[in-house]
Amino acid sequence: LMLHTLYIEDQPTLKRCRERLREGPIQNLLAEMILTKHNPTAGKGWIDAKDEPTPTHPEVAGTARSLLGMAEETRSGIVAHVEQALRLFGDPRLADNTATTDVTASDLMDRKRPVSLYLTLPGGEVDRLQPMLRLVLSQWLRELLNREVTTDPTRPPYKHRLLLLLDEFPL
Numbered sequence: 001l002m003l004h005t006l007y008i009e010d011q012p013t014l015k016r017c018r019e020r021l022r023e024g025p026i027q028n029l030l031a032e033m034i035l036t037k038h039n040p041t042a043g044k045g046w047i048d049a050k051d052e053p054t055p056t057h058p059e060v061a062g063t064a065r066s067l068l069g070m071a072e073e074t075r076s077g078i079v080a081h082v083e084q085a086l087r088l089f090g091d092p093r094l095a096d097n098t099a100t101t102d103v104t105a106s107d108l109m110d111r112k113r114p115v116s117l118y119l120t121l122p123g124g125e126v127d128r129l130q131p132m133l134r135l136v137l138s139q140w141l142r143e144l145l146n147r148e149v150t151t152d153p154t155r156p157p158y159k160h161r162l163l164l165l166l167d168e169f170p171l
Contacts, residue, residue, distance in 0.1 A: 001017050001020065001021065001029075001033070001082065002014070002017055003057060003059060003060050004032075004033045004036065004038070004057070004060045004064075005017050005020060007036070007038040007039075007057060007060075008036060008038070011099065013089070013095065013098070013099045014086060014089045014095075014098065015089040015090075015095035015098075015099065017086055017089075018083070018086040018087070018089045018090065021079065021082060021083055021086065022083075026067075026075065026076075026079050027068065030064040030065075030067055030068050031064075031068075033060050033061065033063070033064035034056065034060075034061045034064045034065060034068075035056070036056060036060075037055040037056060038055065038056055038057040038060065039055050039056075039057070040055050041055070042054065042055040046058050048061065049062065049065075085131065088128070088129070088131060088132055094129075094132065098132070103117070104143070105139070105140035105141075105143040105144050106143065106144070106158075108140075108144070108160075108162055109144065109158035109159060109160050109161070109162050110158055110159050110160070111159070111160075112159075114160045115160075119133070119136075121133065144158075144162065
């Protein structure tokens with residue numbers, strides 16, 4: 001759903017993913033995911049399940065087909081789980097504050113000068129915002145750890161080192 005939303009929305013957000021789930025029967029959304037031409041020119045080299053070129057993102061279509069092929073009880077359990085994970089984005093303030101960003105994970109290590117970033121949560125909001133914090137940190141760590149690392153000391157993967165302190169973080 002997130003990948004589909006990324007391709008079809010002008011401003012893809014997790015709030016929009018949540019809205020799409022709630023717009024109508026899940027079967028309609030899954031059919032849309034299978035039929036949408038995410039890359040109309042088919043120039044990305046995507047191949048479908050029949051080894052044919054396709055303008056529809058194969059991961060999006062495959063996941064939608066898989067969900068359509070499941071028993072109704074199983075599918076509704078999966079949809080409920082996704083809705084639960086996205087419920088935070090029903091909060092307009094959180095949705096607005098996460099719709100765009102001006103900092104990326106690589107900014108922490110690749111700026112001209114080193115950067116310090118402090119993430120703080122109000123004490124009473126820790127439990128509610130824990131999933132959001134987990135999502136941000138896991139995405140950043142995945143991005144930072146996936147850079148090609150060499151043993152050549154003249155080609156370090158980043159300009160600066162990163163010290164990550166998680167003091168009493170509820171992960």
